[in-house]
Amino acid sequence: MDELAENFILELDEYNYPNLLKRYSLETLKEMAIRMALKQYSERPITEEMLYSCLSNLESDLAGMFPGG
Numbered sequence: 001m002d003e004l005a006e007n008f009i010l011e012l013d014e015y016n017y018p019n020l021l022k023r024y025s026l027e028t029l030k031e032m033a034i035r036m037a038l039k040q041y042s043e044r045p046i047t048e049e050m051l052y053s054c055l056s057n058l059e060s061d062l063a064g065m066f067p068g069g
Contacts, residue, residue, distance in 0.1 A: 004034055004046065005030055008030060008051060010033070010048070010052070010055075012026060012055070016059070017055065017059050019066060020062065023062070029055060033050075033058075034051065037050040037051055040054065
């Protein structure tokens with residue numbers, strides 16, 4: 001997975017990903033997104049858009065679990 005992670009540079013901001021950035025480092029988030037994308041999109045090559053989609057879904061889930069912060 002390290003080789004795959006080197007192919008992507010994710011830029012996350014606190015406005016769009018406040019819950020994720022409060023809880024995880026950027027490197028951990030990238031690894032989580034890659035694992036999620038590999039499970040969801042196992043038949044296709046992983047793209048940066050897929051990683052952002054996975055992280056957006058996770059952010060939404062966390063926002064629902066921890067409203068307001």
